[in-house]
Amino acid sequence: xxxxxxxQCEYAIKAVVYLAxxxxxxxxxxxxxxxxxxxxxxxxxxILQNLTKKGLLRSAKGPRGGFSLALPANEIxxxxxxxxxxxxxxxxxxxxxxxxxxxxxxxSVHNAWALQRESIQEMLVGKNVSQLARDMKKPxxxxxxxx
Amino acid sequence: xxxxxxxQCEYAIKAVVYLAxxxxxxxxxxxxxxxxxxxxxxxxxxILQNLTKKGLLRSAKGPRGGFSLALPANEIxxxxxxxxxxxxxxxxxxxxxxxxxxxxxxxSVHNAWALQRESIQEMLVGKNVSQLARDMKKPxxxxxxxx
DNA sequence: AGTATTTCGGAGTCTTTTCTCTGAATATAA
DNA sequence: TTATATTCAGAGAAAAGACTCCGAAATACT
Numbered sequence: 124x125x126x127x128x129x130x131q132c133e134y135a136i137k138a139v140v141y142l143a144x145x146x147x148x149x150x151x152x153x154x155x156x157x158x159x160x161x162x163x164x165x166x167x168x169x170i171l172q173n174l175t176k177k178g179l180l181r182s183a184k185g186p187r188g189g190f191s192l193a194l195p196a197n198e199i200x201x202x203x204x205x206x207x208x209x210x211x212x213x214x215x216x217x218x219x220x221x222x223x224x225x226x227x228x229x230x231s232v233h234n235a236w237a238l239q240r241e242s243i244q245e246m247l248v249g250k251n252v253s254q255l256a257r258d259m260k261k262p263x264x265x266x267x268x269x270x
Numbered sequence: 271x272x273x274x275x276x277x278q279c280e281y282a283i284k285a286v287v288y289l290a291x292x293x294x295x296x297x298x299x300x301x302x303x304x305x306x307x308x309x310x311x312x313x314x315x316x317i318l319q320n321l322t323k324k325g326l327l328r329s330a331k332g333p334r335g336g337f338s339l340a341l342p343a344n345e346i347x348x349x350x351x352x353x354x355x356x357x358x359x360x361x362x363x364x365x366x367x368x369x370x371x372x373x374x375x376x377x378s379v380h381n382a383w384a385l386q387r388e389s390i391q392e393m394l395v396g397k398n399v400s401q402l403a404r405d406m407k408k409p410x411x412x413x414x415x416x417x
Numbered sequence: 418a419g420t421a422t423t424t425c426g427g428a429g430t431c432t433t434t435t436c437t438c439t440g441a442a443t444a445t446a447a
Numbered sequence: 448t449t450a451t452a453t454t455c456a457g458a459g460a461a462a463a464g465a466c467t468c469c470g471a472a473a474t475a476c477t
Binding site for chain 2: 444
């Protein structure tokens with residue numbers, strides 16, 4: 124099937140936005156996330172671990188431990204999260220997978236697709252999780268992709 | 271990683287465009303395709319078989335057999351190929367995977383992404399393989415995704 | 418100090434996608 | 448009619464992605 128981002132990346136976005144809804148620095152444990160976001164426990168744990176390594180989150184062990192944003196919510200964009208999890212290859216890669224497709228040697232869909240990519244990227248850079256959190260106060264927070 | 275279309279779909283597009291470059295009804299064997307497009311033999315064979323089942327291609331067995339377009343090149347759009355291989359879920363699905371995300375109950379990136387999807391779809395519908403074939407007369411036809 | 422809670426790190430399993438193989442069926446050409 | 452070139456069909460192997468498990472380390476609370 125294949126859609127723009129991996130599952131893991133979708134989950135990461137949901138989790139970070141969830142953290143952004145909380146007060147600054149408030150810690151949230153994996154347990155709460157798995158319940159509220161409906162993401163498998165061990166999987167979301169791993170994802171948060173990854174985000175921590177990338178410096179987007181801060182973690183604390185022990186009772187009352189958990190995860191919190193490492194930066195102000197308005198300084199974390201969707202793009203940052205996508206970059207941390209999936210990388211940014213999609214901003215460059217040819218739709219048809221030609222390795223040598225580029226501006227000076229474009230494949231036949233290069234230009235059209237290049238515009239699309241650009242505008243997707245702009246959207247991702249333009250949305251920070253503080254905005255998303257605001258929209259999301261009414262959390263119809265549920266899980267999984269349907270179809 | 272995950273990009274908009276599957277590998278199989280990329281390959282399908284390349285193959286169909288390759289056929290469109292040929293004269294009407296000219297048959298091309300799997301062998302030629304695998305060599306020219308650098309796609310694994312048995313894999314491209316399967317893909318062409320799929321496209322045949324979907325009615326986009328015609329096949330002929332035996333010596334001087336092979337595959338050819340089942341329709342005039344200007345009546346096959348990129349969208350048709352994507353539809354045949356990956357399906358069109360991407361035109362509907364929420365970027366974050368919320369199953370109940372929709373126009374009346376949008377997630378926080380719904381509207382932005384809905385516009386993107388729409389414009390991607392328009393591009394796919396707007397490009398037929400005859401146009402692509404024309405662009406591609408200078409075939410820098412090579413293989414695989416790099417990064 | 419001891420216990421409970423929580424993340425960390427690595428390895429392991431399951432599923433889907435990508436890619437391979439093989440044996441048959443069919444058509445062409447000599 | 449025989450040899451050969453080709454697709455067809457389905458099963459199988461390998462790699463990638465999604466998800467699980469477990470033991471260890473850290474911290475807070477009693």
